[in-house]
Amino acid sequence: MKVNLAVDGGQSALRLRVLPTGRTGSGPGYTHGAAANERMLDAIREAAADAGLVEPVGVVALGLTGFPPEPGAAAAFAGRVLDLLAADEVRVTQDMVTAHAGALADGYGVVVAAGTGLVCLAVDRDGSWHKLDGHGYLFGDAGSAFAIGRAGLVAVQKARDGRGAVTKLADTALDPVTFYRSPTLVDDVARFAPSVLRCAAEGDVVAEGILSRAAADIAETIDAAVAKLAGDGPVPVACVGGLFAGAGDQLLDPVRQKLSTRAQLTEAAGSSLDGAERLATSAPGPYADLTVIQRKL
CATH class of the missing domain: 3.30.420.40 (ATPase, nucleotide binding domain)
Known part of the structure; x- marks a missing residue:
């Protein structure tokens, strides 16, 4: 059975949750610099290993502090995550979006x-x-x-x-x-x-x-x-x-x-990781314009 993945990538740490099992893993947080995307991919790889990911992957939703701001860069990064995890679909957005999705139902x-x-x-x-x-x-x-x-x-x-x-x-x-x-x-x-x-x-x-x-x-x-x-x-x-x-x-x-x-x-309903889970398991809804999606050909 395929699993979905929720990823919250902050500056202090990157957290990954396997759905629906709830297993979690972590990797290093975002660091600025020319090789930031490479380090982020390494952190995703490390977090997936830490979570014991062995199942085939369906949808991956990522909320990232280091969301690539350049035109086309986010789509290119999503494509690399698609290949890294051999996923069917990758949805990538800024961490502010997953924070919002987790906090306000x-x-x-x-x-x-x-x-x-x-x-x-x-x-x-x-x-x-x-x-x-x-x-x-x-x-x-x-x-x-x-x-x-x-x-x-x-x-x-x-x-x-x-x-x-x-x-x-x-x-x-x-x-x-x-x-x-x-x-x-x-x-x-x-x-x-x-x-x-x-x-x-x-x-x-x-x-x-x-x-x-x-x-x-x-x-x-x-x-x-x-x-x-x-x-x-x-x-x-x-x-x-x-x-x-x-x-x-x-x-x-x-x-x-x-x-x-x-x-x-008001008290938040959930965390940024919960928001990433919401984006991984349902349609982007009000966050569609803020989400870049890449699918396996």
């Missing part, structure tokens, strides 16, 4: 996915959609774990230089300058976000300020997304991803306080 509303990066997707009742942020660590991802981690590491350097306020953040043994040489710089910086959250919870003023700015940035993105949807009624908003999972109400409460009344925070 009826497909209407706003989802903010925040982990290493941050992206927001608003889908209206007529199927029209709007993507906000997700512009990467240099030009966007406001409020993300990377943004929080970077602000925290900047505060570390300023405190050590005597150019900034004294902060518990500077107690870290890390030397941020060494990250410049790391091939996983973005992930390395994002991994400092939990230290910022911990110091904020302990009353460190500098860390509290960083967290407050991140909450304001996230609320700004949500309100901009809500404003793009028709009408003036309440809009369900789900906040998903590793950052929200780790921070919980410490981040959600200040976000909620800064939101407009139209934005109604």
Whole structure:
């Protein structure tokens, strides 16, 4: 019997689920660079092996942080996945789409996915959609774990230089300058976000300020997304991803306080991997325009 595969490819890790058995496997996360697609294919191969995949494959649905943006590149990548897994069909889209599909069962509303990066997707009742942020660590991802981690590491350097306020953040043994040489710089910086959250919870003023700015940035993105949807009624908003999972109400409460009344925070129905499963087992529906499909000839 053929199985379907759901894949969630983030910056920290790539996860694969075999359907309907539910077996899972993982591989390395997305890393920037000229060989990014090759590394992503290697990660899919590793995750499939980790899940013990031996069955023939029907449909593969992938939500990827590293969705190839160039015209035709996504289709070419989907073709390579088709060959790699000897699948009948490959459906590839951005991770923001699988996050939305997993979080909101009826497909209407706003989802903010925040982990290493941050992206927001608003889908209206007529199927029209709007993507906000997700512009990467240099030009966007406001409020993300990377943004929080970077602000925290900047505060570390300023405190050590005597150019900034004294902060518990500077107690870290890390030397941020060494990250410049790391091939996983973005992930390395994002991994400092939990230290910022911990110091904020302990009353460190500098860390509290960083967290407050991140909450304001996230609320700004949500309100901009809500404003793009028709009408003036309440809009369900789900906040998903590793950052929200780790921070919980410490981040959600200040976000909620800064939101407009139209934005109604709601608990996500499922994860990005659940969203990939939805795309692997049913028609793309409201996400059809955001999904590239390749089939075996």
